[in-house]
Amino acid sequence: MASVESSFAGRDHFALLGLPRAYAVDRNELERLYRDLQAHVHPDKHAHKGDADRRVAMQWATQVNEAYQTLRDPLRRARYLLHLAGHDAAIETNTAMPAEFLMEQMELREAVADAHAAADTAHLDDLHGRLRQEMAAQHEELRRAIDETHDYARAADVVRQLMFQEKLVSDIDAALEAAET
Amino acid sequence: MALLQIAEPGESTAPHEHRLAIGIDLGTTNSLVATVRSGMAVVLNDELGRPLLPSVVHYDADGHVEVGHEAQAGQSVDPRNTVVSVKRFMGRGLKDIAHIEAMPYDFVEGEGQVRLRTAQGVKSPVEISADILKTLRLRAEAALSGQITGAVITVPAYFDDAQRQATKDAARLAGLNVLRLLNEPTAAAIAYGLDNAAEGIYAVYDLGGGTFDISILKLTKGVFQVLATGGDSALGGDDFDHRIFCWAIEEAKLAPVSPQDGRLLQMRAREAKEYLTYHSVAPITIKLGSGEYVDLKLTTEQFNEITRTLVQKTLQPTRKALRDAGLAPAEVKGVVMVGGATRMPQIQHAVAAYFGQEPLNNLDPDKVVALGAATQANLLAGNRAAGDDWLLLDVIPLSLGMETMGGLTEKVIPRNSTIPVARAQEFTTFKDGQTAMALHVVQGERELVSDCRSLARFELRGIPPMVAGAARIRVTFQVDADGLLSVTAREQTTGHEAKIEVKPSYGLSDDEIAAMLKDSYSHASDDAFRRALREAQVEAQRLIEAVQSALREDAPLLSPAERAHVDGCLAKLQAVMMGDDRRAIDAAMDALGKGTAEFAARRMNASVQKALSGKKIGDLEA
Ligand SMILES: Nc1ncnc2c1ncn2[C@@H]1O[C@H](COP(=O)(O)OP(=O)(O)O)[C@@H](O)[C@H]1O
Ligand SMILES: [Mg+2]
Numbered sequence: 001m002a003s004v005e006s007s008f009a010g011r012d013h014f015a016l017l018g019l020p021r022a023y024a025v026d027r028n029e030l031e032r033l034y035r036d037l038q039a040h041v042h043p044d045k046h047a048h049k050g051d052a053d054r055r056v057a058m059q060w061a062t063q064v065n066e067a068y069q070t071l072r073d074p075l076r077r078a079r080y081l082l083h084l085a086g087h088d089a090a091i092e093t094n095t096a097m098p099a100e101f102l103m104e105q106m107e108l109r110e111a112v113a114d115a116h117a118a119a120d121t122a123h124l125d126d127l128h129g130r131l132r133q134e135m136a137a138q139h140e141e142l143r144r145a146i147d148e149t150h151d152y153a154r155a156a157d158v159v160r161q162l163m164f165q166e167k168l169v170s171d172i173d174a175a176l177e178a179a180e181t
Numbered sequence: 182m183a184l185l186q187i188a189e190p191g192e193s194t195a196p197h198e199h200r201l202a203i204g205i206d207l208g209t210t211n212s213l214v215a216t217v218r219s220g221m222a223v224v225l226n227d228e229l230g231r232p233l234l235p236s237v238v239h240y241d242a243d244g245h246v247e248v249g250h251e252a253q254a255g256q257s258v259d260p261r262n263t264v265v266s267v268k269r270f271m272g273r274g275l276k277d278i279a280h281i282e283a284m285p286y287d288f289v290e291g292e293g294q295v296r297l298r299t300a301q302g303v304k305s306p307v308e309i310s311a312d313i314l315k316t317l318r319l320r321a322e323a324a325l326s327g328q329i330t331g332a333v334i335t336v337p338a339y340f341d342d343a344q345r346q347a348t349k350d351a352a353r354l355a356g357l358n359v360l361r362l363l364n365e366p367t368a369a370a371i372a373y374g375l376d377n378a379a380e381g382i383y384a385v386y387d388l389g390g391g392t393f394d395i396s397i398l399k400l401t402k403g404v405f406q407v408l409a410t411g412g413d414s415a416l417g418g419d420d421f422d423h424r425i426f427c428w429a430i431e432e433a434k435l436a437p438v439s440p441q442d443g444r445l446l447q448m449r450a451r452e453a454k455e456y457l458t459y460h461s462v463a464p465i466t467i468k469l470g471s472g473e474y475v476d477l478k479l480t481t482e483q484f485n486e487i488t489r490t491l492v493q494k495t496l497q498p499t500r501k502a503l504r505d506a507g508l509a510p511a512e513v514k515g516v517v518m519v520g521g522a523t524r525m526p527q528i529q530h531a532v533a534a535y536f537g538q539e540p541l542n543n544l545d546p547d548k549v550v551a552l553g554a555a556t557q558a559n560l561l562a563g564n565r566a567a568g569d570d571w572l573l574l575d576v577i578p579l580s581l582g583m584e585t586m587g588g589l590t591e592k593v594i595p596r597n598s599t600i601p602v603a604r605a606q607e608f609t610t611f612k613d614g615q616t617a618m619a620l621h622v623v624q625g626e627r628e629l630v631s632d633c634r635s636l637a638r639f640e641l642r643g644i645p646p647m648v649a650g651a652a653r654i655r656v657t658f659q660v661d662a663d664g665l666l667s668v669t670a671r672e673q674t675t676g677h678e679a680k681i682e683v684k685p686s687y688g689l690s691d692d693e694i695a696a697m698l699k700d701s702y703s704h705a706s707d708d709a710f711r712r713a714l715r716e717a718q719v720e721a722q723r724l725i726e727a728v729q730s731a732l733r734e735d736a737p738l739l740s741p742a743e744r745a746h747v748d749g750c751l752a753k754l755q756a757v758m759m760g761d762d763r764r765a766i767d768a769a770m771d772a773l774g775k776g777t778a779e780f781a782a783r784r785m786n787a788s789v790q791k792a793l794s795g796k797k798i799g800d801l802e803a
Contacts, residue, residue, distance in 0.1 A: 018793050035401075035404050035572065036792075037789070037792075037793075038572055038574065039403075039404075039572045040788070040789060040792050041785065041789060042572060042573075042574075042662075043601065043661070043662040044361070044557075044560065044561055044572070044573060044662065045570075045572075047331075047360050047361065047561035047562075047563070048200070048330075048360075048561065048562055048563035048723075049727050050723075050724045050727050050728065050773075050774055050777070050781075051770075051774040052774050052775075052777045052778045052780070052781040053727070053731075053781045053784075053785075055778070055781070056778075056781045056782050056784075056785045057785065058601050058659075058661055058662065059782075060785055060789070061601050061662070062601040062602060062603045062659070065598075065599045065600075065601065065602055066602070066603070068599075069598075069599070173504075177501075177504070
């Protein structure tokens with residue numbers, strides 16, 4: 001899904017919020033900068049003004065929300081950094097993944113399907129935890145590839161794997177939700 | 182007190198004029214209006230000192246419109262022409278409304294929004310709601326003796342786009358300038374949070390007469406951030422009444438009841454429900470039209486039994502909202518109870534059990550939404566100084582999407598996105614030489630289009646003929662701070678554009694509203710016309726002042742030619758604004774707005790730059 005604009009008034013999402021362009025982000029700092037900026041541009045702050053000012057405020061607030069949502073989520077942040085570095089095409093086109101990774105994902109997928117069928121929420125929770133742990137390691141790998149070695153091809157590989165894993169996490173969430181109701 | 186009042190009433194004392202702003206809680210059962218007076222939010226009472234206006238409208242055969250207590254008292258006499266809980270019909274089609282068989286109205290068949298045939302002709306829910314809002318506007322004008330700059334109108338957080346649009350239309354029809362549509366639980370959170378200097382995660386559980394909302398908010402110094410919201414826009418105290426109603430019919434083995442008896446039984450059912458909040462047995466006694474008596478007793482146990490599923494039904498969205506926020510019940514610091522129906526003990530118990538803590542009941546559940554709305558209206562009107570204000574970040578309750586091949590929905594903006602928000606999505610043609618494309622905008626979480634709410638259909642025409650899949654049509658969804666959607670579609674290779682405000686299939690067109698307004702003006706005296714003119718003049722004056730002050734601050738941002746153009750627009754507006762041609766005033770305001778669009782953009786850019794760099798310096802010092 002395309003964001004509305006990847007830059008706004010000449011600023012990318014990092015510049016807009018006043019953050020250095022890097023994968024590693026201080027979450028608290030991000031929150032603070034986001035709120036400070038919204039406090040300035042949000043339509044509520046311009047509600048008593050004329051049409052033109054209100055429209056500009058909406059555009060800014062929209063863009064600040066977009067920047068914040070993009071940078072807050074590590075995977076979206078990584079994809080955005082690859083996009084800024086001109087490497088986003090690799091994510092869409094190159095679909096090859098290591099056989100070992102695929103095997104493991106397939107096993108996990110089957111385990112989720114079984115646990116779903118059996119409405120075994122404990123096992124689903126378990127799988128959830130295991131996947132989360134693996135993903136944390138992947139994110140560390142992303143940080144190294146983007147911030148330290150600038151190996152964008154490697155980063156694109158990890159991003160694709162993470163997209164796979166996130167899909168599985170949301171499947172587990174859906175199964176848990178179904179089991180609860 | 183009186184001694185300090187130097188200026189005449191109506192005269193402004195401060196150099197920076199205090200703008201009169203009101204907050205309106207347009208409820209299913211009761212509506213209220215509030216304002217901020219001397220820094221305090223207060224509900225404005227009617228001339229008999231009553232704060233609540235029952236949301237009941239009676240259209241009698243003589244052309245009188247009765248709103249409120251009188252209409253409520255007479256409802257069983259003329260049920261067909263007495264509309265209660267009209268909010269349930271807002272932005273809805275006939276097939277969407279539950280228990281329609283038990284309602285005494287003469288529904289008009291047809292496409293789109295439901296309409297009722299009354300003694301005063303066919304009425305849409307928008308018009309009926311406008312009559313309620315008008316009553317509140319008059320109450321406020323009398324109490325404040327002045328021109329009201331604007332109003333914040335509250336809506337259930339779970340209202341979809343069609344319901345929000347209908348509410349905004351009703352407000353416009355009632356002659357109100359809508360500063361913002363505000364979600365009811367968020368309004369309650371403002372009233373609660375500012376009062377209690379609360380920080381942390383809070384849940385607002387709002388069960389009114391016809392709607393249920395649950396919102397999860399994060400309160401930090403001066404920021405109210407909604408993390409997730411959920412609910413059911415057709416679940417409320419009315420449904421508890423209906424369970425008692427059905428129970429009574431079964432117990433007393435009543436044959437199909439007449440509309441009068443039905444309305445009477447409904448009223449008794451509601452009374453019994455409210456009585457059971459404080460007692461363990463409620464008597465239900467009715468004299469039917471036939472002269473027969475119904476005499477029943479409902480115990481708390483029986484009541485709990487027949488309403489158990491309703492109570493459970495509120496916990497489902499609660500669970501879902503917490504999950505969306507990524508939180509567990511134990512992480513919630515407080516649960517604020519809003520809405521008259523939260524007085525029921527079984528609700529209090531269920532909420533306490535789920536969150537593992539006693540809910541907060543220290544605000545009047547009837548008034549808190551209106552007070553919060555007034556507080557926000559005062560802020561939006563510009564009556565508070567920077568630094569003495571707060572920021573509200575709200576979300577959309579339901580995902581927005583488009584229909585794709587095979588009747589499936591493609592989500593464009595997911596639920597719980599912080600607003601304002603915009604997203605774009607690309608679509609393509611599926612036939613060679615295809616020159617038009619039908620776009621169907623829907624709202625909801627389900628995969629099948631037929632399970633979602635249809636908001637609008639429109640067509641992008643004039644696509645240059647290409648092979649299938651070659652055209653690139655970019656559809657942009659923009660949701661504003663009111664939670665209202667507009668959609669634009671553009672063919673990328675040629676730049677061909679189509680734009681719509683999403684006027685839901687259930688809404689009124691701008692022309693319809695204009696016609697209704699004109700209609701109401703021509704029916705009333707010259708007064709209404711003069712009033713509308715006066716409003717336009719006040720608006721024009723405000724705009725002129727805003728532009729002049731912007732020019733004083735930031736004139737260097739304009740080239741001499743640009744400056745001359747703005748000055749020209751200003752002069753034009755000043756020339757027409759004191760005349761009585763409202764159309765000319767509107768046109769001149771429009772021109773000034775357009776003429777200053779680029780200027781506004783540059784000003785914001787410069788001011789953000791200044792704010793950011795200012796902060797950097799501050800950071801270094803710290
Ligand atoms: N003491 C009470 N016990 C139970 N229900 C009550 C009590 N007082 C009010 N209610 C119910 O609360 C509902 C109205 O709540 P309110 O917040 O005014 O609704 P709305 O916001 O939809 O107008 C009605 O269903 C009414 O019967
Ligand atoms: Mg309410």
